[in-house]
Amino acid sequence: MPEPTSTLRPKVQLHAERPVAYSSPDHLTPWGTRRDNSRNWRFNQKLYQLFSHRTKPLRALDLGCSGGGFVKDCLDDGCLAVGLEGSDYSWKHRRAEWATIPDYLFTCDVTGKFDLELVTGENREPLQFDVVTSWELIEHIAEPDLEKVAANVKKHLVSDGIWIMSVSPNKEVINGTVLHQTVQQEPWWVKKFESLGLQNQESLVRYFNTQFIRGPKFQAPGSFHLVLSTKPNPIAAIPAADLKDRLFDFWHGSLIQRVLKLAVVGTK
Numbered sequence: 302m303p304e305p306t307s308t309l310r311p312k313v314q315l316h317a318e319r320p321v322a323y324s325s326p327d328h329l330t331p332w333g334t335r336r337d338n339s340r341n342w343r344f345n346q347k348l349y350q351l352f353s354h355r356t357k358p359l360r361a362l363d364l365g366c367s368g369g370g371f372v373k374d375c376l377d378d379g380c381l382a383v384g385l386e387g388s389d390y391s392w393k394h395r396r397a398e399w400a401t402i403p404d405y406l407f408t409c410d411v412t413g414k415f416d417l418e419l420v421t422g423e424n425r426e427p428l429q430f431d432v433v434t435s436w437e438l439i440e441h442i443a444e445p446d447l448e449k450v451a452a453n454v455k456k457h458l459v460s461d462g463i464w465i466m467s468v469s470p471n472k473e474v475i476n477g478t479v480l481h482q483t484v485q486q487e488p489w490w491v492k493k494f495e496s497l498g499l500q501n502q503e504s505l506v507r508y509f510n511t512q513f514i515r516g517p518k519f520q521a522p523g524s525f526h527l528v529l530s531t532k533p534n535p536i537a538a539i540p541a542a543d544l545k546d547r548l549f550d551f552w553h554g555s556l557i558q559r560v561l562k563l564a565v566v567g568t569k
Contacts, residue, residue, distance in 0.1 A: 312420040313383055313405060318413035322387030327441055330478040334388040338368025338397040339436060341519060343512045343553050345374055350540050352431055362430040362457055365438030368397030369406045371514050376402060383417060385409040411453055412446040429459045435466040436515035443482040451497040455531060464529040467515040471523050487525050499529040508539050510550040518554035
């Protein structure tokens, strides 16, 4: 796990074709973007373990970052993390972590071209990431725009990086607005991403063992997970989990654990 740091963080700059997803239903009818601020320390722990062979701090990009909780946790753990959000609701209201880490959260339409740069003095370099995450984002993208999003992700991933996502196969209509633009089951998504040069890594889905930022255990009933990469085996050695780890993953976020937590401390 990276060492927590409070030292000066590097400067990040965004250049976006469209700074806000003005035509997106999620911008026109803010829902998750004004409510969610998801995080799961267990996912972060497993992510750091997966990349423990790297000598440099982990770099993470969260697309559809909402309140920015995951980005904040990564930064606090010593990583370089950036969040992009299509709606400007949280930015305008300085909601959640937009009030604490404004230099690492940006509004951006991810269906348009965008570039992230690392700025050091007078030097600028394209910023690429070890991991890109998308929690309940991809189903909000209309099918014709999926290729554009995938191209943006591949441009910002290192060669052996991974794209982790939760996907809802359910329709979602809020106040008459259809929020989920592409509603499909898991096999369709796997084939779609294969056609875009991204392969699903089932071994990595199993490695996280239900411990994601969003998912059936974490505020996204019925959803499933994909871990995508441009290489067949992006992680040479996946850490093994012993029985204790597997049992803890089963427990953490389970209905029993949530009920007990609610009874003891009064919060989910």
